[in-house]
Amino acid sequence: MTEATPRLSIFPLARERTFDPPDELTRRRAEAPLQRMMYGDGHEGWLATGYAESRAILADARFSSRPELMHSALPQRVELRRGPLPPGFFLQMDPPDHTRYRRLLTGQFTVRRMKQLEPRIHDITESRLDAMEREGAPADLVRSFALPIPSLVICEMLGVPYEDREKFQHDSSVILDLEASTDEITAARDDLLAYLGALVAAKRKDPGDDMLSGLTASGELTDAEIAGMGLLLLIAGHETTANMLGLGTFALLTNPRQLAVVRDDPGAVENAVEELLRYLSILHIGPTRTALEDVEIGGTLVRAGESVTLSLGAANRDPERFEGGDTLDVTRSAQGHLSFGHGIHQCLGQQLARVEMRIAYPALLRRFPGLRLAVPPEEVPMRATSAVYGVRRLPVLW
Amino acid sequence: MKIKADLERCVGAGMCALTLPQVFDQSEDDGTVEILDPEPPAELAAAVRRAVQLCPSGALSLDTTDAAESAEPIE
Structure with a gap:
């Protein structure tokens, strides 16, 4: 491509508007959906902002997820990328290692299994709403609703005591903090791994009816591998859905017509959840992949060893794929969005997340038909520097 | 149309089982796809194509021997 525009140096994180990706990414997408970007370690890699390009990269086995091959788009994460991977952390593995770990879990997250969890998730949701009602307005929706629901569900599934939530919620927020130092992140990760390791060792002696116990019984994994898998499931299992529930409710409260559809039309909820996933695209940056060989993507040659960082937020707003994509429209077909990724790493827990959101949004809006923000929208504190975007707190009244 | x-x-x-549960299910054991109806009726053709296209790993494909059928657009 020609160099008519200056190369972007460092992935932009700052957002001009609460629900939109940074304008710089939107501009870059219009200019060239796959273009050069300078990485935090000086590597000249790529930025993908187009839908077709992002989907093609995620689906292509010639792109690796291994951290030791990867350059970091952000300067503060350069050292971390080079650190050793915890065993069992299959998000950052390629086949056949990735396949081996993922296969041990996929049977637990099927569409049918998740459907069987609906009554339990419904009960958990109702009991949180009861507690909110008892305690009265105003409430912080994150603390009283968005965070507890997915945390309780993943704790029950994995067999992690919910009483220990302060520990894992704190550690996981440090791990996801894009401004935390390498030492802070490593310490939080090691702390959580040690906690999970002790839990796994206890389950090996005295197994329960939960996923971590089931993995010890598989006879294929060490305690350290199970702890690494547990780390991934625990973080991914509560941070993502919690932020979708918090940010999604905020988006609906500022779009009352869209909110009314989700509250009043049960038939619209499935679609609304997909549209909220697309519109909000809570993964703030990435994922990043590295080419194992020369690969041509839409006429652009990415050479072996070069990293490509995606913006799923920009890809999910690509007008070539989603017309009027900058507007939240819960009645559009958002099928095919990339919020759960694409390719072999596509979110293992996506069917769980869907069930949680399909239950939680309408239950909240029906319990509190007068739900509204307790502060002006511009005063809602955002997770501007977390790998998972969302609201830090959402003060509400009803 | 035959699904492979x-x-x-x-x-x-689980994208296939989510999109078209009449045709696709998942193994209880390892979650991999189980095709309930490998040759679904013509009225499901568009939905089958969509499910195949949504598959993240490229595990699903269509064997369309009928030339007219294979010429249909995906969406």
Whole structure:
């Protein structure tokens, strides 16, 4: 491509508007959906902002997820990328290692299994709403609703005591903090791994009816591998859905017509959840992949060893794929969005997340038909520097 | 139209079973795809194509021997 525009140096994180990706990414997408970007370690890699390009990269086995091959788009994460991977952390593995770990879990997250969890998730949701009602307005929706629901569900599934939530919620927020130092992140990760390791060792002696116990019984994994898998499931299992529930409710409260559809039309909820996933695209940056060989993507040659960082937020707003994509429209077909990724790493827990959101949004809006923000929208504190975007707190009244 | 599945490629994401449960299910054991109806009726053709296209791992493919059928657009 020609160099008519200056190369972007460092992935932009700052957002001009609460629900939109940074304008710089939107501009870059219009200019060239796959273009050069300078990485935090000086590597000249790529930025993908187009839908077709992002989907093609995620689906292509010639792109690796291994951290030791990867350059970091952000300067503060350069050292971390080079650190050793915890065993069992299959998000950052390629086949056949990735396949081996993922296969041990996929049977637990099927569409049918998740459907069987609906009554339990419904009960958990109702009991949180009861507690909110008892305690009265105003409430912080994150603390009283968005965070507890997915945390309780993943704790029950994995067999992690919910009483220990302060520990894992704190550690996981440090791990996801894009401004935390390498030492802070490593310490939080090691702390959580040690906690999970002790839990796994206890389950090996005295197994329960939960996923971590089931993995010890598989006879294929060490305690350290199970702890690494547990780390991934625990973080991914509560941070993502919690932020979708918090940010999604905020988006609906500022779009009352869209909110009314989700509250009043049960038939619209499935679609609304997909549209909220697309519109909000809570993964703030990435994922990043590295080419194992020369690969041509839409006429652009990415050479072996070069990293490509995606913006799923920009890809999910690509007008070539989603017309009027900058507007939240819960009645559009958002099928095919990339919020759960694409390719072999596509979110293992996506069917769980869907069930949680399909239950939680309408239950909240029906319990509190007068739900509204307790502060002006511009005063809602955002997770501007977390790998998972969302609201830090959402003060509400009803 | 005949649906084919490559179980080695399947990652058990469940997009097919979510989109078209009349045709696709997942193994209780490892979550990989189970095709309930490998030759679904013509009225499901568009939905089957969509499910195949949504598959994240490229494990699903269509064998369309009928030339007219294979010429239909995906969406």
